[in-house]
Amino acid sequence: MTRFVCYSATSETSPGCETLERNMSENCLLPLPSTPNSFFEMLDYEFRRAHRYKNAVTLMFIKLCHLEEIVSGYGHLTAERMISEIGRIIRSNIRDTDRGFMYGKDEFMIILPNTPKNGASRMIPKLKQLIEGYHYPNESVININLSPKFGIASYPHQIEIMDAEDDIVHKTQ
Secondary structure, three states, X not given: OOEEEEOOOOOOXXXXXXXXXXXXXXXXXXXXXXXXXXXXXXXXXXXXXXXXXXXXXXXEEEEEEOHHHHHHHHOHHHHHHHHHHHHHHHHHOOOOOOEEEEOOOOEEEEEEEOOOHHHHHHHHHHHHHHHHHOOOOOOOOOOOOOEEEEEEEEEOOEEEEEEHHHHHHHHHO
């Protein structure tokens, strides 16, 4: 089973936020403990494994653009539901050995063990298409689509994070 972790907490306190976070943790995004340490522990573990066995590991970063417009126009609950659905899309399109994490309000991280940069790069067009193609169930109400931006950091060949949006997505068009 693919693990998907969310340790983002809603910064605003309003009735229902605790219920929403509890429901998200029980139902869709949080089969692992919801702590920042989960991501960093898993990342450290995979980097140590990659170093020891001389394998590649890649970290993919996904940022959702236009989320603030959805929050402003349709509210936090709608935005949280959309993020939850994007999490499900990501989770269902990564391997069982990959680990996905929600990282902040509108960002996701995917740890891809035994995957070089070019392997992760091949995932981007599909994920981009699926995320951009997602429509809220009552799509007549919401006219804003989330558009993702991607970044990749790969070990051992590339340590710095690159902006994969320009390098990869434009090549596929």
